[in-house]
Amino acid sequence: MSEFRQDPVTDRWVIIAPERAGRPTDFPAEDRHFRRGFCPFCEGHEDRTPPEVDCIRPANSPGNTPGWTVRVVPNRFPALNREAAGPNGSRGLFQTMNGMGIHEVIIETPRHVMSMSDMDVTSVSDLMRMVCRRLRVIREDTRMAHATVFKNVGMAAGASLEHAHSQLIATPVIPQTVAAELDGVRRFRARNGECVFCRILADELDHKERVVWKGRYFAAFAPFASRFPFETWILPLEHAARFEEQSSEYLGELAEVLYTVISRIDSSLSGPAYNVVIHTAPFRERDDRLYHWHVELMPRVTGVAGFEWGTGFHINPVAPERAAAVLARDPVVPLSI
């Protein structure tokens, strides 16, 4: 069973999850390329995953059979487990919590494709609606404080399987990254009387040099202090704390911007590894309306090395202004960095 453990110096939490060591991988250590073998996520292989917990499929089609478009299953090698029990508390100097949580896999398409740019806007839109539905279900479990939805594409981004999928991990504590953002939001509001994300949006749209895309409900831009080359944030133009409270019309446009930006990243950088993370407010924080949900898209073309681990400073060799200039062009020109 997995366990949360806290470092007594910095108070940072880690999840020790021995079950994860058994998971299969498309990436054999020897050659670092995908292994084209059996894929448990492909249509027709529904019996090779745990039974689905949610699905978009025709009304008359039985569960766990072909015919679906988006399929949600529990992770077979979960980092956290709904049934985890056991003591929370201190072990001498050290704080621990049992590994209680939820870990689901959202299979984005029945076809064996890798990047979101191999899908289409309708499929991405179905995916966004499913993420929304899962978050609404999971927040009903009052033991959960927050859920993180993320996507790893390519080995350098931490993916173990190639077939396009997202993951959802709900935790009984607010993750430290989200807590730090909430603190920042509170600090900025106390000083300036407004939401820091709303202010960044207004500034970026005003100056334009880092803007990648703008629609009716969303804008995408390369953040001023980008950690990664071609890092792109997607924010709703109107202040909103929670992804799962957005309407279907909003999610349709979100699918369009996601598909567009990822397609441009794939064509300018020859299909790099990347991570996508949805940052959304905790389920039940007192002042959680202050948060401004958003998506962070992080291409992984440079490594994270000793300096980053030792200092917390990322070194980014591509100025966000240059990244935005490339990504705002349509069609994009392939780039060598």
Place this chain on the structure above:
Amino acid sequence: MSEFRQDPVTDRWVIIAPERAGRPTDFPAEDRHFRRGFCPFCEGHEDRTPPEVDCIRPANSPGNTPGWTVRVVPNRFPALNREAAGPNGSRGLFQTMNGMGIHEVIIETPRHVMSMSDMDVTSVSDLMRMVCRRLRVIREDTRMAHATVFKNVGMAAGASLEHAHSQLIATPVIPQTVAAELDGVRRFRARNGECVFCRILADELDHKERVVWKGRYFAAFAPFASRFPFETWILPLEHAARFEEQSSEYLGELAEVLYTVISRIDSSLSGPAYNVVIHTAPFRERDDRLYHWHVELMPRVTGVAGFEWGTGFHINPVAPERAAAVLARDPVVPLSI
């Protein structure tokens, strides 16, 4: 010229360093293996690096010629630059600082080897003494607040060249990781009247289950809240704030424990990518004697994925107790995880 930029939400700093994009790499994107080509760090190629700033070589041997054992050169593609100038301050919403700092490369051996386990204890000992010497020189530049010494081995650990080398980056600000550790040290001392690292050491040596190595001056153990499989910390047994104030005898034993632990990691995990980072006190902080310098060794056998970036929680599939049991054995048994 490079630039520090601060994220207005979380206050984290990044370094935007466009010059870094031009650096050569042994890792072509297509096949992710080392390219065996010309190596500027090998003996005989001294004219292919910037002129050396320090060196261990026979007394009668001229600079920038063969015959050396450890050689220090400025980084040709520096993240930060001693001559950087320009405004520090705010650009509207955004804080910046010019990219002033020092970035040196310490070539660890004249031979084209990759891991520290391909060297010997004497060479590692020479390297430690050189690191010590560079830190003592660099701290004299009163514009510098701190220096981080680190080592990247293998592409997955962010190395761009194969030949064994360390890097030193001095910064005009205290890195956020070191600041967080110093805060933790202060908090723990205020509550418990002792150094948290001294207390961890005493606990680990008492319980033994995570201890990897113990000598006269140093101990190595797998930390309770390890972020990475086989993460190992090496601490001086006696409280000391600064690496660069250790005696030559201490550094000799440090070389022995580093060589031993890395050799065991290389043989148990078939030569994985890894990072080594020396965490040492800021040069001039008021209460910097409170810090306890140490080395963090991080094998990079698992990826850092969307969940880690979104939450700050690392998922580690190998319990530190298991890692220590493997690494404490000598000779080690190759392990498959």
